[in-house]
Amino acid sequence: MNKNIKYKCIAGLMAAALLAGCNDELDVEQRDGQTVNDYLSNPANATNLVNGVYSKLLDFNMYSFSWIGITSITSDDADKGSSAGDTGTDKHKMDALTFSSSDLSFNEIWTGRYEGIYRANNAIFYLDQLQIDAALKNRLVAEAKFLRALWYFDLVRCFGGVPVVTGNIDLNDTETINEIVFTKKTKAEVYAQIETDLMEAIPALPLKSQYSAADMGRATKGAAQALLAKAYLYQEKWQQSFDMANEVINSGQYGLLPNYAHVWREVGENGAESIFEVQATANLGLVDYTNVQGPRGTPDLGWGFNTPSESLVNSYLPGDVRKDATILFSGSVLWDGFVTPATWTNPRYNYKAYQSQISETWIGKGVTGKNLRILKYSDILLIRAEAAFRLGNLSEAKNRLDELRLRTGLGPVTAPVTLQTIINERRWEMAMEHERWFDLVRTGTAPAAMAANGKTFIVGTHEVFPIPAPQVTASGGRLIQNNGY
Structure with a gap:
């Protein structure tokens, strides 16, 4: 497909x-x-x-x-x-x-x-x-x-x-x-x-590589295994989650894109890091996902909702490339050369939801031809790391986190791995991807995190x-x- x-x-x-x-x-x-x-x-x-x-x-x-x-x-x-x-x-x-x-x-x-x-x-x-x-x-x-x-x-x-x-x-x-x-x-x-x-x-279900190009984007064995690993994690079935994540990792079907910023751009669609995406085209687009989050003002690119918080901005470690790949700052030059005004209604917008009118499939603000990522290989590495930590396998947890950190500009994790280490990495790796609320709830850290954010x-x-x-x-x-x- x-x-x-x-x-x-x-x-x-x-x-x-x-x-x-x-x-x-x-x-x-x-x-x-x-x-x-x-x-x-x-x-x-x-x-x-x-x-x-x-x-x-x-x-x-x-x-x-x-x-x-x-x-x-x-x-x-x-x-x-x-x-x-x-x-x-x-x-x-x-x-x-x-x-x-x-x-x-x-x-x-x-x-x-x-x-x-x-x-x-x-x-x-x-x-x-x-x-x-x-x-x-x-x-x-x-x-x-x-x-x-x-x-x-x-x-x-x-x-x-x-x-x-x-x-x-x-x-x-x-x-x-x-x-x-x-x-x-x-x-x-x-x-x-x-x-x-x-x-x-x-x-x-076939492996991703077993589908023809015409069927790319259909559910795969890896997609079902990835979702099952995640469902196990949410139920605190640590060993099952650990094992199922390993099935995905060892399948040889997936890997990390070298450039984190490419993951949510059109160039990264159905790539090595993609496990399951909502497929969108110029003929049959995704309704209002980009438009809802597009910068508001002049020029008007959308409704301007769901803006990255100051809490998120301040949470990143210095030098983490994921920050500038996630947060679109007003008054900056974007990856496609578009110069954003400093006078937009908000100082920050969701960069992952941005769709370029210049360099990507553009069919108007209301419907986007850009895919929406649902399951990614990076998430599986984080699931494997957390399940390993919960099982007391700290070396495996660190190895999987370090695998992710290679492209962040930060280098390996230096301090001993804790649950908070993993929660932080999930936040930075998956920011603005509809995971943070659920992660806070399931780990029991929501009350403190919300209080720190005035909620x-x-x-x-x-x-x-x-x-x-x-x-x-x-x-x-x-x-x-x-x-x-």
Whole structure:
């Protein structure tokens, strides 16, 4: 699935949020006389069926404004940005940690993921009915399971226990909806489903190098292993995380780009460091990810939200090249030669979200042809390092951190490795990449980090976000609200 093909949606797959009461059928356009049976009898449609699942990744309610708000603006890495009077609907509340269940961002995140899960469930259901090559069918089902696991991973990190829906559900079946769609599973049960999907996907997925150029960007064995290593880490299954990260490292499929600044530029797309990316093109772009974070003022490059914080700026060690590759400073010259004015509304913006109008695929501010990184090899090295540390293997932890430090301009870690050493390296390596909030929460360091940034983290509440109020209402109160909301 290369940059020329990407996510071609099938005309007949009408995805809907599981909790929004929309149709769940394969709705084939009738103007050409084609029926569902006609569609399912054509094996050529199998790949397009799964492409329709991938295409959900590009939508506004997946990785755009709301995701940016709850994963980045909440953290000490970023401030709301934009102008003082522009709240971004609720992004000022994300910044101050004063959000509530009625805020739009949470409902968008919830709805977007369940729309994606709905598509994955439908694809798996209909693929089972297609008479096609078994290996191809198994691979396509595995791709859908990987995507389903990815979206459940987003949900469980955000909300804790959530409903787990894996089948093709008749939305007229009230009893099943009440028992499955409107009933939360525990956090452990959600992770168990993630593990099941990924363990079933791994043997059926090719290595990255085994895909043709036309299929570049599809889920790979390494992507499923990387996500599983991360899911294990979040559950504190240190040995499993350590071992699974090693599978990715030893696969020979991945490596670090020599230049850290290239990782998030178009030149680095689907490169050695890439494990899984949202694929975007000039014909089918990523909605508003760049625009939301583009510098605000004259010239106007975007809405100006999610600006790197002073806390992040001051956290870097002197000489760390990751600082200037992450933070776009007003009044500077950018990598493409663009001279930024010192009069922009904010002094700093997210450089990783910057898309060059001069040297990259440019199709306008609202839709970007630049890929979004979801899983990277550098993250796997950090996961391996942390799991090693937790297991008492300090030499392995140091070796993996030093591997990352080679390109930073800092040199090897000199002091004994501690958990804070690893947390710091994760911050600098993954800054503005939607990881910091979750890292602080899972390591128990959020209260202190937020306090240092002038924010109050409420222990016992802020470990998860609120279940969106519209979903609780739609469930007739069956969805139990998270504590403190």
